[in-house]
Amino acid sequence: MATKIGIRQLVEFVLRKGDLNEVKNSQNTALAGARIHRQLQSSRSADYESEVYLKKLVTMNDTDYIISGRADGVQLNDDGALIEEIKTSDQAFEDLTENTHDLYWGQVKVYGHLLFEAHPDLKQVTLQLTYFQVSTEKITKTQKVFQLAELATFFTDLIKEYEYWLTLRADLRQARNASIKDLPFPFPSYRTGQRELAVAVYKTIRLQKRLFVEAPTGTGKTISTLFPAIKALGEDEIERLFYLTAKQSTRHVAEEAVTLMSADGLSLKSITLTAKDQIRFPEEQDVPPEENPFMVGYYDRLKPALKDLLTHEDQITRSVIEKYARKHTVDPFEFSLDTSLFCDLIICDYNYLFDPLVYLQRFFSDDDDDNFFLIDEVHNLVSRARDMYSAAVSDAPIGNLLQLAQPDKSQASDDLQRELKKVRRSFTRISKILIDDHVTEQMQAMPPDKLLGTLRKFNDFVSDWLQQQKPSALLDAVRDYFFDCLTFVKIGDLYDGSYQTRLVLDGHHLTVKELCLDPSDFLDRSLSLGAGAVLFSATLSPMDYYQDVLGGQANSIAYQLPSPFPxxxxxxxxxxxxxxxxxxxxxxxxxxxxxxxxxxxxxxxxxxxxxxxxxxxxxxxxxxxxxxxxxxxxxxxxxxxxxxxxxxxxxxxxxxxxxxxxxxxxxxxxxxxxxxxxxxxxxxxxxxxxxxxxxxxxxxxxxxxxxxxxxxxxxxxxxxxxxxxxxxxxxxxxxxxxxxxxxxxxxxxxxxxxxxxxxxxxxxxxxxxxxxxxxxxxxxxxxxxxxxxxxxxxx
The missing domain is CATH 3.40.50.300 (P-loop containing nucleotide triphosphate hydrolases)
Incomplete structure (x- = not known):
């Protein structure tokens, strides 16, 4: 079975260089970006085909790889072909860095090469980059025409640069599969129900299904799910496992299970992802990226750091990441994410898959049947998911922000006060409705569209304003409020029939909350990004309730184990x-x-x-x-x-x-x-x-x-x-x-x-x-x- 490599992953890994410039907080969500894509694609001509899957088989070091991806649009005609790549962001097109341009064009150039491979009669291809600035809805189109030889050379150079890493991945995979083949269950015998659970998990992976499991305390559910899943890895049924949990203690249990199997000869790259605010070094706190030594020149040091880590470590825990991040002066959080691309097992929190604001884009931008999910203590996901897909914003901080801005009589301060007052007026209009109705609380099924529109404009302003400020109490306070407004707008993009808006007037201050009542469709969409999932807990009764609220009622199977204890x-x-x-x-x-x-x-x-x-x-x-x-x-x-x-x-x-x-x-x-x-x-x-x-x-x-x-x-x-x-x-x-x-x-x-x-x-x-x-x-x-x-x- 050939290993799949995504075109975006390939291009970004090879062509990224220079500093780690953390992505500015965008108001764009994956769903909003998808809607923009569909909107632009639907406006194209009749001979325009959307989401065209392109692939190429590459053999290196006696190993086959499939380089693949989906072009946003392809238009074939007698004179040649056009390939369109659509990108959405809040930044103005002219503000994009040179390296960002290189990455965008690199991706569409690979699509061009693959299209030549699929249609050898083509003489030339026109590549079009369509850039949609979300904050202004401005569209910028640029085109370049390429011949067959140019794109073939570009692709060959790209693969040649990546060859070391392809070979490394192949060697790691070969060693992994060899170690798994005869890997024994790490205990002398199975407990009651353990073997049955392991068999059910293995079959679920083979059949690419979703399995809901209630495994009472003492079943040993962590090893009973990980062991068969790793066996499936060794047989190339899947390429990557995600073990998702709600608690740090549960992540440690998964790490211990890997340690047990490693003692029996397992050779597998596992990594535990730690939240950004927990793993960043103390000296990185409150330091802008352009002054942070762990971010300046990050991509120039990344590959040596990865090579060092991957050739010396198998079980990559937080302490291991921190050790190599310090050694090579790279940001530990971003380093852990880049390392995860080479890992077989990724142990992490629920939000890396399910949260619409912080999910792992490098893995979950598109469906990938090479991924499989093991989701522990899944009863916790019900309330967590509602929180992930809900957001609230209040006018309470505005008064303090206006006071902080007063001493500074600069134009920037005046502009900030003007924009803050616009937001306050939007809240005041809503508050007046409640006061006139003699109520302090109100529910409505419709999204707060007028407030969302005001906050979008406010966020656009603040995004630029923040770039011009020096550290101060005002900067910190504005940034905090900006993040609240930003989250509120992003969740507003998801608003559908499963939402209600709650308005609460507390004294003189109004809080508006977008409340997700039923996140099951969102969870179902996230689970569909992999080949399947096992969702398990010691308490999952009644099963049909959990299948319903966790998005699996129509497409999953249920399994309930007895307690192994008398x-x-x-x-x-x-x-x-x-x-x-x-x-x-x-x-x-x-x-x-x-x-x-x-x-x-x-x-x-x-x-x-x-x-x-x-x-x-x-x-x-x-x-x-x-x-x-x-x-x-x-x-x-x-x-x-x-x-x-x-x-x-x-x-x-x-x-x-x-x-x-x-x-x-x-x-x-x-x-x-x-x-x-x-x-x-x-x-x-x-x-x-x-x-x-x-x-x-x-x-x-x-x-x-x-x-x-x-x-x-x-x-x-x-x-x-x-x-x-x-x-x-x-x-x-x-x-x-x-x-x-x-x-x-x-x-x-x-x-x-x-x-x-x-x-x-x-x-x-x-x-x-x-x-x-x-x-x-x-x-x-x-x-x-x-x-x-x-x-x-x-x-």
């Missing part, structure tokens, strides 16, 4: 005598405290208590401590950094000689992603069914799904809440040796509406009618359960 190792106790609805909380407090006391006094050990809000947590914690002054407690705080989180968890020690009770927020930082194995945790209590607090935005989601499928309450409130419950309960049984009790304190849990959502390994749940029954049931469980083994480990 279900009777945990007692699931549902109290029928506790009501936690808001109006019943004060009345039910004594029963909750007594139930928690029954749980934590039956056996010395560590316990976690989850409550749906911080206020309710403090209420129950205060009452619990008053009733049990001798029991040690620890509490999740409102804002905890990494050190504080670790200090919290470190208190849950194995083999404790006194009971410790931790109070946490349901759906918070300790509800998932923590691993307290063995007797570091022997009981979890969850107070309430975890419904999100009633608020206008969640009500909009409810109304949207009520209209679409009649399940508004379930989609907006019940199912997200139940997922938080399942995640919190999943903190308990982490290995085959663990035992413990899950106490569900809310009578609603016993209704069919909720028991139908219980996972299979909860099938032995018991309903508890009274406090005496609870006490007896807990005592009986511990009497029948063997004492936990002190040396609890799992393969």
């Amino acid at each position: 279900p009777k190792h945990q007692a699931i106790l549902v109290t029928q005598y506790v009501q936690t609805t808001y109006h019943e909380r004060a009345h039910s407090e004594p029963a909750i405290i007594a139930s928690l006391q029954a749980l934590v006094t039956a056996k010395t050990g560590n316990y976690l208590i989850f409550l749906p809000s911080y206020g309710y947590l403090m209420q129950i914690k205060t009452a619990f401590e008053a009733a049990n002054p001798d029991i040690q407690t620890v509490t999740q705080e409102n804002a905890m950094d990494g050190a504080a989180r670790q200090a919290f968890l470190d208190q849950f020690q194995a083999d404790p000689d006194q009971t410790l009770v931790g109070f946490c927020v349901l759906g918070g930082i300790f509800s998932e992603g923590i691993d307290l194995r063995g007797d570091r945790l022997i009981g979890v209590a969850i107070v309430s069914v975890g419904l999100p607090g009633i608020n206008p935005e969640t009500n909009l989601i409810r109304d949207y799904y009520d209209h679409n499928n009649g399940q508004g309450f379930a989609y907006a409130y019940q199912l997200p809440g139940m997922n938080n419950v399942l995640q919190a309960a999943g903190r308990l049984i982490r290995s085959s040796h663990d035992t413990g009790i899950i106490l569900l304190l809310d009578q609603r849990f016993a209704s069919r509406r909720y028991t139908d959502l219980f996972p299979p390994h909860w099938r032995y749940f018991q309903t508890i009618q009274s406090l005496p029954q609870l006490t007896a049931t807990i005592d009986n469980f511990w009497q029948q359960t063997e004492a936990p083994n002190e040396n609890k480990t799992d393969a």
